[in-house]
Amino acid sequence: MKHLLSYQKHGLFLTILVCLLLLGSMISICLFKTTGTDATLDSSPLIATISRDGEALYEIPLSEVWEPYDLTISSQEGEQNVVHVEHDGISMKSATCKDKLCVKTGKIHSSLLPIICLPNRVVIEVKREPQKTSYDSITY
Amino acid sequence: MKTKLVIQLAFFTALALCLSGLESMLPALVPIYGVKLGLANIVTLMMLTHYKPYQIALVCLCRILLSTLLFGQIISLTYSLAGGLLCLLVCLVLHRLLSGHYIVLTSILGALAHNLGQILAAVMLTLSPAVLGYLPILCISGILTGLFTGLCTRFIRPYLNRLGTQA
Structure with a gap:
């Protein structure tokens, strides 16, 4: 050297x-x-969290959703995001932002990547709720 | 400031704006925030050898403000500023440290700094650490795009030297 x-x-x-x-x-x-x-193998419930400016607006247990529905999130500034909620995932249906990258991200069903709409500061995350009985086995 | 210098800086700002305009017309390849070529950074890299840090910073700042006004939304100014200024800082320091050699390496680390700055700004704005999940992807994209802009600069620089653009 x-x-x-x-x-x-x-x-x-x-x-x-x-x-x-x-x-x-x-x-x-x-x-x-x-x-x-x-994570798709284990049966613990999927929880989707929708937040804006770091504040959680909705917490939806996706495993209990049987009929798909749309959820509109609007802010005082007139920004609007439409979220499509389904049994096996969650996606952004439309948004008032310019680039629509959040819509193009598509449906998510794992905590791998969140859906982010940066212009409207909306974040959608999916997490697996750890099950209450977390023991593999009990021996006496 | 001499008139010649003002004109040269204005020329570089215009060039950088053209490149950002061109880039905003290209369709997004990957639906992920922050994955883009960063063509405007070629101008910053090109200026490193012949101009003083404050002059480069001036061009960089003007380019970010104007390109946000022309092609972006006001909210994206925060991300662009955080990324652009961090990138500029890293490029200047590395250029000094490597005494002007390895422009491609400077470009790669500059692109990485740009992406890091943008992600930190996004974490601050959305207040959700989940955004950090994009860090590995942006790392790889930063290295690839930095390689591209660095190679572009390397091939352009000899012509710029021949023009004799000393301020």
């Missing part, structure tokens, strides 16, 4: 940093993916 100039050392260090970041994000995405799909 002695023959390297100072900027070359910095460059080497930063390249390693970038590689580690790339590897780290790939691993975390893979981990997220597997935990997200595994």
Whole structure:
């Protein structure tokens, strides 16, 4: 390492940093993916939380929804988001924002990624409620 | 400030605005916030060798304000400012640290800083840490788009040197 100039050392260090970041994000995405799909096997109820400005507006147990319905969230500033609630997932049907990225995100049914509408500051999350009896087995 | 310098800075601002305009016309490839090419950053990177930090900051600030007015919504100003200024800071520091070499590396880390700034602004605005779930995806997209803009700058820079744009 002695023959390297100072900027070359910095460059080497930063390249390693970038590689580690790339590897780290790939691993975390893979981990997220597997935990997200595994969750469909267990039967604990799905809870969807809709919040705006960090304040929870609705908490819907999706497992108890048998008839799909729409939910309109409007703010005082005239922003409007229509949420489509179904038994196996939740999606954004329409929004008054410009880019409509929240609508394009589609239906979510795991905690992998939330639906976010940044212009209207609305976040929809889905979580599995941990079951009350969390023991695998009891031995005496 | 000399007239020549004012004109040059205005030219770079206009160029950056054109690039953001072009980018806003491209359809979003992935329906995720923050995944975009960041073509306007090419201008910032191009200016690094010949201009002083305050001049680059001026161009960057003007570009962000004007592009938000022209192509975006007012609320997105917060995200753009947080991302743009953090990116600028990282680019300036790295350019000094690497004494002007490895422009692609500077670009990649700048893009990563931009995405990080945007995510932090989003967490502050929505007050929900769930937004942080996008961090790995934005990390990868930052590295790829940074690579692209960095390579663009690397191929453009020789021509800029030939023009002799010393302020």
